[in-house]
Amino acid sequence: MSARPIAIAVIRRAHGALLVTSAVEPGTAEAGSPRTLVRPPGGGIEQGETAGDAAVRELQEELGVEITGVRPLGAIEHRIRFAGRELHELVHVVAAEMGADASLPSTTDAGHPVWWLPVDRFDDPSLELVPAGLVALLADVSG
Numbered sequence: 001m002s003a004r005p006i007a008i009a010v011i012r013r014a015h016g017a018l019l020v021t022s023a024v025e026p027g028t029a030e031a032g033s034p035r036t037l038v039r040p041p042g043g044g045i046e047q048g049e050t051a052g053d054a055a056v057r058e059l060q061e062e063l064g065v066e067i068t069g070v071r072p073l074g075a076i077e078h079r080i081r082f083a084g085r086e087l088h089e090l091v092h093v094v095a096a097e098m099g100a101d102a103s104l105p106s107t108t109d110a111g112h113p114v115w116w117l118p119v120d121r122f123d124d125p126s127l128e129l130v131p132a133g134l135v136a137l138l139a140d141v142s143g
Helices: 049-063 136-140
Strands: 004-010 018-026 036-039 042-044 067-082 087-097 114-117 127-129
Touching: 004 049, 004 067, 018 136, 036 136, 042 114, 049 087, 087 114
Parallel strands: 004 087, 036 127
Antiparallel strands: 004 042, 018 036, 018 114, 067 087
């Protein structure tokens, strides 16, 4: 299986909180141990698009917001099993800005919650911040 190229947009508040969406793996909440995946918003890169173009389009489609100042931060190859499927993604991580007066929806167009993840929860064991290696990449580019 070849890696699916996706782009995610890292948008941070002044104190470092990260804009994220989340999904609980089906069947895990009922079993008493919910597995919650959390990641910055984004999605698939279409033919002919750059990662930045895809991030701009995806945030408009998913959240109805405009982003600016898009710049590449790096790429992470990511494999994960979720909802009974093996996912293999090449995640292009871009930094972006959103106007302070932008109105965020409570969920994405697919119904996933949208929220700000505080820095002190980046290593919260009840959450799985994906792709693996994102926190290290953010530390490398900000430090």
